[in-house]
Amino acid sequence: MTEDIPEREARAFDLDNGDKIFITQRDGSFFAYQNLCPHLQVELEFLENQFLDREQEYIECSTHGALFLVESGECVSGPCQGQALEKVVISVHSDGGIYLALDA
Ligand code: FES
Incomplete structure (x- = not known):
């Protein structure tokens, strides 16, 4: 839920498929990435x-x-300059739920 992730904070989540991700909020938008440097x-x-x-x-x-x-x-x-974290596609619904758009 969006209320679990305040502005400029982040939360880690373990997905059922074993992936570890985190979600952070910035200026009212939510961004999710694989927890992997x-x-x-x-x-x-x-x-x-x-x-x-x-x-x-x-x-x-x-x-x-x-x-x-x-x-x-x-x-x-840092040492991986020019590379990037792997983005996780999410969508925020009007009920405040954050949903992952996972590949089937
Ligand atoms: S492992 Fe993340 S910067 Fe080296």
Whole structure:
């Protein structure tokens, strides 16, 4: 639900298919990515649900500090610069539910 993910915060979710993703809110929009750093294919967060940098401006990998744009997942600083997080397509319904558009 959207109310579970406040502006400039993020929440991790484990999908039934084993994928680990996280969703974050920025300026009223929601963005979801696989919880996998393109640098070493490790999970991004060190503390639970801590996916953003100190200023809550960028998504941050806790391992080597790579920074990613919230809106696109593009790495703009760090060892994987030029690469990107893998986006997860979601849709937000009027009831406040967040739904995944998964491949069949
Ligand atoms: S593993 Fe994420 S920046 Fe190195």
